[in-house]
Amino acid sequence: MYEGKVAGLVAPGLDGYLGVLARHAPMVAELTAGELTVVDQEGERKWFAVSGGFLEVGWQEVTVLVDAAETAEEIDVERARWAQERAAGRLQAHDREIDMDRAGAALKRALNRLQVAQKHSRTT
Numbered sequence: 001m002y003e004g005k006v007a008g009l010v011a012p013g014l015d016g017y018l019g020v021l022a023r024h025a026p027m028v029a030e031l032t033a034g035e036l037t038v039v040d041q042e043g044e045r046k047w048f049a050v051s052g053g054f055l056e057v058g059w060q061e062v063t064v065l066v067d068a069a070e071t072a073e074e075i076d077v078e079r080a081r082w083a084q085e086r087a088a089g090r091l092q093a094h095d096r097e098i099d100m101d102r103a104g105a106a107l108k109r110a111l112n113r114l115q116v117a118q119k120h121s122r123t124t
Helices: 077-093 100-120
Strands: 006-013 016-021 027-031 034-040 045-050 053-057 062-066 069-071
Touching (some): 016 053, 077 100
């Protein structure tokens, strides 16, 4: 979704957000659903709603691999609201046939998408 030279980024790690700047030591980190912020070399920020995945920092590059990613402007707010309502309804139903962990993860993803869209999209 994004390729280019950057000044830094902030990613949603399992234990909290982590920042990466130039000359960061190599590392690998697991990511959770959250907001990924990329700052290009001109200082312009780009925001993404991401789901779980991994971040790998090398000597000269950073690779972010996630299950799903959308820019703030690409998020379909109505679809995200529908997903939130559906997941919340499944959690409230307490039906034995519903995978509660999966429904909880779906709710977290939907809420993340809504938060990123509302915080950064110029159209919402």
